[in-house]
Amino acid sequence: QVQLVQSGAEVKKPGASVKVSCKASGYILSDYYMHWLRRAPGQGLEWVAWFNPNSGGTMYAQKFQGRVTMTRDTSISTAYMELSGLRSDDTAMYYCARSRPPEYGDYGNDYWGQGTLVTVSS
Amino acid sequence: SSELTQPPSVSVSPGRTARITCSGDSLRGHFGYWYQQKAGQAPVLLIKKDSERPSGIPERFSGSRSGTTVTLTISGVQAEDEADYYCQSADSTYTWVFGGGTKLTVL
Numbered sequence: 001q002v003q004l005v006q007s008g009a010e011v012k013k014p015g016a017s018v019k020v021s022c023k024a025s026g027y028i029l030s031d032y033y034m035h036w037l038r039r040a041p042g043q044g045l046e047w048v049a050w051f052n053p054n055s056g057g058t059m060y061a062q063k064f065q066g067r068v069t070m071t072r073d074t075s076i077s078t079a080y081m082e083l084s085g086l087r088s089d090d091t092a093m094y095y096c097a098r099s100r101p102p103e104y105g106d107y108g109n110d111y112w113g114q115g116t117l118v119t120v121s122s
Numbered sequence: 123s124s125e126l127t128q129p130p131s132v133s134v135s136p137g138r139t140a141r142i143t144c145s146g147d148s149l150r151g152h153f154g155y156w157y158q159q160k161a162g163q164a165p166v167l168l169i170k171k172d173s174e175r176p177s178g179i180p181e182r183f184s185g186s187r188s189g190t191t192v193t194l195t196i197s198g199v200q201a202e203d204e205a206d207y208y209c210q211s212a213d214s215t216y217t218w219v220f221g222g223g224t225k226l227t228v229l
Contacts, residue, residue, distance in 0.1 A: 035218065044223035045157070045165060045208050050216075059217055095164055102216040108155040109210075110176060112164040 002026035004096050004113035011119045017084040020116045022096030024077045030054040032098040034079040035109055036070065040092040050099070051079060086120045093117050126209050126221035133227045134199045140226060144209030145191040148219045154192035155210045156185060158203075165208065169194060196226075204228045 007021040022034065036048040049060040051070035058070055069082040079096060094116045097109035126146040134140040144154060156169040167176055169185035172192055182197045196203055209221040 039159075044206075045159065045220050047210075047218040047220055050218070059215065061217065097165075102212055105153070106171065107153060107210070107212040107216075107218065108167050108170040109157075109165075110167050110170075112166075115164055 002098075002111045004098065004111055006094075006096060006113040006116045009117040009119070011121065012086050014086055014088060014120055014122055016086050016120075017082055018086060018118050019080055019082040020094050020096075020118070022079045022081075022113050024079065024098070027098075029072060029074055029077045029079065033101055034070070034072070035097045035099060036068070036081045036094065037097060037109075038092040038094045040089065043092075046092075048081070048094075050102075051081075052101070053079060083118075086118075088120050091118065091120045126211060126219055128207075128209055128221035128224045130222065131225045131227065133229055134196075135229045136201060137198055140196040140199050140203075142194045142196075142207050142209075142224045142226070143191055144193070144221050146211070146219070146221075147190060148211040148213050149187075149190040149192060152211045152213070154185070154187065156183075156192075156194045157208045157210065158205045159208065160205045168207075199226075199228055201228050 003025045005023045010018050012018050030053045033050045035050045053072045072079045096113040099109050100106045128144050153171040157165040158168050159165040172187045173185040184195045186193050207224045
């Protein structure tokens with residue numbers, strides 16, 4: 001069965017970077033886009049970016065442009081998201097979630113990771 | 123960027139029907155999706171392509187569309203349905219767009 005398993009919680013200082021991993025199983029990583037989303041305390045769900053593991057293509061929400069880097073290691077079926085220049089308002093639960101390539105006309109995220117709590121505090 | 127508008131909160135008594143609307147220009151020419159997020163859990167895809175239910179989603183959850191508004195209907199609401207609900211679509215550049223979320227309270 002399809003599973004996305006994320007790395008553990010992180011505590012970082014302002015200005016630092018954090019790298020979150022998402023290990024996929026039950027399907028071929030390159031066949032689906034990988035999205036990153038977050039939910040900050042008291043806020044709604046927020047889309048960060050997607051990554052095409054097949055081509056390396058990316059799309060970002062405007063507010064994250066320049067601060068997010070996404071990569072993958074197909075040999076271990078794992079996708080990564082690195083967020084730099086951390087601020088206190090980046091404190092949130094971060095999720096990976098897959099979707100079919102959007103050019104197929106289907107934009108839903110059908111499987112999600114369990115979430116990785118990133119806390120930014122001095 | 124485009125936005126999707128949802129009511130912040132909806133309250134309903136057990137056994138009644140709850141309806142949550144979502145409207146926005148992003149829905150013009152693009153499907154709408156609905157997610158349920160319970161406290162402390164990851165979101166779950168409830169409705170895809172406006173009105174399709176993924177495998178394993180109870181029949182009491184249904185979706186519909188009228189113009190640039192999609193609606194999530196929960197028939198015979200149960201206490202376990204208390205959660206946050208989000209609509210989602212995409213814009214012309216395949217940027218994902220989410221609504222602000224609706225907190226469903228079961229009275």
